[in-house]
Amino acid sequence: MAKKILVIDDDPIIVKYLVSLLNDNGYETCTADDGVRGYEVLKKEKPDLITLDLQMAEEWGTNFYRRISKNKEFKDIPVIVISGMAGRHLSIKNAVAYLSKPFDPDKLLGILKSTIG
Template sequence: MPKRILIVDDEPNIVLSLEFLMKKNGYDVETATDGDQAIAAVEQQKPDLMLLDVMMPRKDGYQVCQVLREREDFNDVRIVMLTAKGRDVEREKGLSLGADDYITKPFSTQDVVDKVSELLGQP
């Protein structure tokens, strides 16, 4: 059974490219464009991994990460934060809230695929 990935970003071009790439690599993909949609999508059908943008409307990625990590039933969802904010302080904030990794935009699509495979324990 393919692993499920939730892509959460408010930039349509990023969502489209990541969605295409993840599907091409055999993953089931869901998308959301803001933090509230992301939480609703996780509650509806829990993904194995979430690619989560930091800067979004309604709830930002940090808030989404914190909400999910506060709920024991979602602790096994892997979270990779995606952001244009590359400073160490932002990275540390994301990791301290429970993110599994942090990728800075602009990113190499192959780096994202490699990180997803690594976190899901796939070759």
């Protein structure tokens, strides 16, 4: 069964990009344009991995991360941060990878492969 990835980003162009890239490489996707909606999608879709933007207009990615890391059911879902911000963010300690925009798609695919296959 194909692995499912939740893409959270507030820029629809980037969501479209990630969805095409992931679908083309055999992953299923579901999307959300901010943390609050991301949490709803997470509960419904139970994805295998999450890509998370940090600076979003409505709610910060860090808030979303804090919420899931407190939840037993979701805290072990691996998170890849894809953000325009330089440097590792203090509040997201356990992300499996931290990719800075503009990111290298091959690097992302490599990390996905080694994380969820």
